[in-house]
Amino acid sequence: MLAKLIIMKYDANQLKITEVQKSKIEEINFDNLVFGEIFTDHMFTCDYEDGTWKNPEIKPYGSIELDPSTKVFHYGQAVFEGMKAYKDDKDQIWLFRPQQNFERINKSGARLAMPEFPKEYFFKGLEELLKLDKEWIKKGFGNSLYIRPFVIATEECVSASPSTKYKFMIICSPAQAYYSGEVRVQFSEKYSRAANGGVGAAKAAGNYAAQFYPTNLAQEAGFQQIIWTDANTHEFLEEAGTMNIFFRIGDKLVTAPTSDRILDGVTRKSVIDLAKDMNIEVEIRRVKVAEIVDAARSGELKEIFGSGTATVINPIVGFGYKNEKFELPKLEDSYGKAFKDTLMKIQYNQAEDKYGWRYQVK
Structure with a gap:
């Protein structure tokens, strides 16, 4: 006997909205924002039970109360996403490829x-939250609203098993253009x-907790970040801190495959799609530490840069390996700069979006 497929239909019109009586936006100095410390007036919440x-509810931003036995504290069932909203010169609000974030948070959740x-x-x-807090999205190239969707396990029980209850939330934080200074890894x-x-392919909270200690050690040694190597041999380069990583060897762009x-x-x-359209050769393959060290010594290594939501593109000016340090050339026509300018112009509705990446919040 075949099992019956049950497809649950969710009615988005069930969304309950409670607005703040008075916005706190006038208290915020938007010219002096510290990333991730200030949050908008409202948040979205939704609970999983039975x-x-x-x-589903949008309500004033505030604390949530959890029992000490709540499973997220004990077994780490927590995943999240990072997104941004942008406002163009006509006060239109845009997202960048939000379908990808939606799919990935569910993929991350499934792994946990x-x-x-x-x-x-x-x-x-998400859309109603952004419309409600639209004044927090400031115009201007580099200004944005950082969006943090996340899910945590909320069952009150310390048995070592998956939770039967969860809370999904979205909170938002205004952000300025990200500049981290010169980065050496x-x-x-x-x-x-x-x-x-x-769980490396999942945006699981524990992934980030585990990287703080080795990053602290790298900072004590005079570096700002780490490029991680594979767990089996430490011969292959994989990610940089919390970013994906690209290497430019000659005129070729190389990056590790996802896994x-x-x-x-x-x-x-x-970035990979843009590079192909710019007729830049892209190789998606495993990248050996020895290859990059040799390229740096020969002068063939032109660029290293990280990519991610917060930074878009983060250029790396030098790296260290086995007590040896290498500096990269300063390029006027860097790939990293070209990718960042192109991506941001698409995000801020200042350039044609032939890829269909922009998503308008109406």
Whole structure:
């Protein structure tokens, strides 16, 4: 006997909205923002109980109360996403490839045995939240609203098993153009971000907790970040800190393939598409530490840059490996700069979007 397929339909019109009585926006100095410290007036919440998502709500931003036995504290069932909203010169609000973030948060959740979040609630909740807090999205190239969707396990129980209850939330934080100064990285010789069969491809909270300690060690040695190497041999370069990583050897762009160790970055995919359209040769393959060291010594290594939502493109000016340091050339016509300018013009509705990446919030 065939099992009956049950498709749950979610009605986005069930969304309940409670507005703040008075906005706190006038108290905020938008010329002096610290990334991720200030949050908008409202947040979106939705709960999973009895096998279904229910009670989608936008309400005033505030604390949530959790029992000490709540499973997220004990077994780490927590995943998140990073997105941005942009406002163009006509006050129109845009997102960049949000379908990718929606799909990835559910992929991350599935890896941690968490239930899939419905598309109807995700997009309705996100769009209504952005419309409600639209004044927090400032115009100007580089200004944006950082969006953090996340899911946590909320069952009150310390048994070592998947939670039966979850909370999905979206919070937002105004952001300025990201500039981290000159970044030098250390090629990891001991620590790895993830291993085969692990959760490296998921945006799991624990991935980020595990990278703080080795990053602190790198900073003590005079570097700002780490480029992680594979867990088996430490011979291959995989990601940089919390970013995907690209290397320019001569005129060729090289980056590691995604896997169950490497996050499938939205910006990464966009850079690869742009490079191909710019007639830049792209190789997606495993990248040996020895290859990059040799290229740096011969002068063939022209650029290293990270890609991610917060930074878009983060150029790396030098790296260290086995007590040896290498500086990269300063280029006027860098690939990284070209990719960043092109991506941001698409994001801010200042250039044609032939890829269909822009998503308007109406």
